[in-house]
Amino acid sequence: MNRTGPADTGRGANDRLLTLVVNGDPVSLVVKPYESLNSALRDRLNLTGTKRGCDAGGCGTCTVRVDGQAVYSCMYPALRAEGRSVATVEGLGDAGRPHPLQAALVEGGGVQCGYCTPGVLMAGCALYADDPDIDADGLAEELAGNLCRCTGYVKLIEALAGAGEQMRGNGMRGNGND
Amino acid sequence: MPTLIFQPEDYVFPASLDEVLGILDSEGAAAQIIAGGTTIHELAFRKGMGEVRTLVDVTRLPLGEIAVTGERLHVGATVSFTQLARHIRSTQPRRLALLTDAIAGIRPMQIRNVATVGGSISSSLPFFDLPAALVVLDAEVTTRGIDGPTRTTPIEQFFWDFFLPDLRFGEVLTEVAFTTPPADSGGAFMKFETNSVDWALVSVGVQARVQGRRFTDVRIALGGGIGRKVTRATTVEQALLGEPTTVDRIERAARAVSDDVRAFSDFRGSAEFRNHLLKVYITRCLVQAIARAR
Numbered sequence: 001m002n003r004t005g006p007a008d009t010g011r012g013a014n015d016r017l018l019t020l021v022v023n024g025d026p027v028s029l030v031v032k033p034y035e036s037l038n039s040a041l042r043d044r045l046n047l048t049g050t051k052r053g054c055d056a057g058g059c060g061t062c063t064v065r066v067d068g069q070a071v072y073s074c075m076y077p078a079l080r081a082e083g084r085s086v087a088t089v090e091g092l093g094d095a096g097r098p099h100p101l102q103a104a105l106v107e108g109g110g111v112q113c114g115y116c117t118p119g120v121l122m123a124g125c126a127l128y129a130d131d132p133d134i135d136a137d138g139l140a141e142e143l144a145g146n147l148c149r150c151t152g153y154v155k156l157i158e159a160l161a162g163a164g165e166q167m168r169g170n171g172m173r174g175n176g177n178d
Numbered sequence: 179m180p181t182l183i184f185q186p187e188d189y190v191f192p193a194s195l196d197e198v199l200g201i202l203d204s205e206g207a208a209a210q211i212i213a214g215g216t217t218i219h220e221l222a223f224r225k226g227m228g229e230v231r232t233l234v235d236v237t238r239l240p241l242g243e244i245a246v247t248g249e250r251l252h253v254g255a256t257v258s259f260t261q262l263a264r265h266i267r268s269t270q271p272r273r274l275a276l277l278t279d280a281i282a283g284i285r286p287m288q289i290r291n292v293a294t295v296g297g298s299i300s301s302s303l304p305f306f307d308l309p310a311a312l313v314v315l316d317a318e319v320t321t322r323g324i325d326g327p328t329r330t331t332p333i334e335q336f337f338w339d340f341f342l343p344d345l346r347f348g349e350v351l352t353e354v355a356f357t358t359p360p361a362d363s364g365g366a367f368m369k370f371e372t373n374s375v376d377w378a379l380v381s382v383g384v385q386a387r388v389q390g391r392r393f394t395d396v397r398i399a400l401g402g403g404i405g406r407k408v409t410r411a412t413t414v415e416q417a418l419l420g421e422p423t424t425v426d427r428i429e430r431a432a433r434a435v436s437d438d439v440r441a442f443s444d445f446r447g448s449a450e451f452r453n454h455l456l457k458v459y460i461t462r463c464l465v466q467a468i469a470r471a472r
Contacts, residue, residue, distance in 0.1 A: 014187055016189070035181075038181070039181040039182070043179060052181065056219070056223050057216060057286070058286075069260070070291060071288050072289070074219075075215055075219035076215065076292065079235075080237065123288070145285060145287060145289065
């Protein structure tokens with residue numbers, strides 16, 4: 001993959017060239033000076049797995065990882081990602097080979113409408129990478145920045161915690177796409 | 179097409195602090211510093227960026243270090259909340275529990291990972307948690323301007339008014355420093371909020387020194403919807419000095435908080451409710467602080 005932004009849309013004098021790594025692949029694209037990483041991913045690179053929710057840093061569905069850290073892509077300036085490694089839900093697993101967290105959400109009823117799912121997955125990966133032993137209480141506490149209006153969180157958290165046990169058994173740290 | 183909420187003409191990454199000061203000097207109000215970017219995003223989202231044409235990103239400058247000299251902690255302006263909490267947990271977890279409490283209460287980790295210590299201070303908003311905790315620690319804020327020498331201001335005075343820090347034209351906040359509280363003192367920070375991403379109704383930070391089961395030093399800072407800036411509960415502090423550290427005495431002293439602040443009413447809660455919360459949370463904080471002081 002070597003995605004490049006559309007060359008002939010929205011170009012102007014203020015365009016900036018941005019080079020970063022997305023899901024392991026080097027990418028160069030053109031962005032505006034204060035364009036969000038969310039816009040760069042969705043509107044330039046067509047990586048629409050990452051959602052745009054409240055666009056104000058509160059719902060969490062836009063969560064991606066920048067150099068491993070979970071951030072809200074809606075308020076992360078794209079230019080700040082220059083030279084950094086960005087991980088999105090597209091890099092987690094394939095249709096036939098889901099990441100353990102993805103499989104757990106599907107099997108455990110942690111997905112209903114699915115809108116929060118990409119953000120929850122990326123936040124969950126960051127949490128397990130930081131602390132492989134994080135338990136259900138810790139997950140519930142740290143996922144405060146990811147809203148889910150369907151599941152009531154119970155099945156969501158149970159599924160993620162269950163996946164943790166499985167990943168610890170396999171010696172994984174949630175780094176499906178680092 | 180890209181989604182844009184606000185478009186400046188330029189977004190620059192200066193290579194040095196002198197370069198930042200030069201840009202601020204030549205562009206004036208048309209240049210705005212951006213660090214973690216959470217407050218800037220909110221301003222942009224609310225169409226409040228005014229005449230800003232250049233965003234000056236300071237996150238690549240060497241302002242992201244934490245230096246320890248003796249008992250004094252020097253925290254660079256662009257140190258993130260996550261970095262500061264990690265440093266404290268690995269060095270002085272008990273003596274600076276006030277700060278880790280405050281940071282843990284900033285719930286979305288996505289915010290803690292980018293938001294900076296300097297940004298939270300220079301926003302000068304009473305709703306922010308870390309600034310209130312730093313008032314408890316009597317921190318000092320260091321700023322630099324293009325001509326003048328480095329200036330150091332007690333943080334209480336640095337919060338000039340609502341959204342108005344004591345940051346003079348062309349000045350940049352570079353560091354905040356504070357002394358680690360003594361081992362026979364304890365601190366705590368708590369807040370009451372209706373959800374984890376909204377402003378708190380009230381927030382309370384305390385640090386109390388206990389000798390012979392009596393208070394020998396108490397500092398209490400209040401934030402949230404309690405006024406235009408973070409405010410010390412000096413009447414409560416005075417009432418506690420020399421008193422035994424019993425819940426009864428603490429509750430009695432906490433009643434005086436209505437002399438220190440004038441809480442306001444909004445859709446989150448009434449002034450009456452906020453005054454009630456202040457008394458409850460000052461008491462809870464002090465009880466926890468005493469437990470930690472031992």
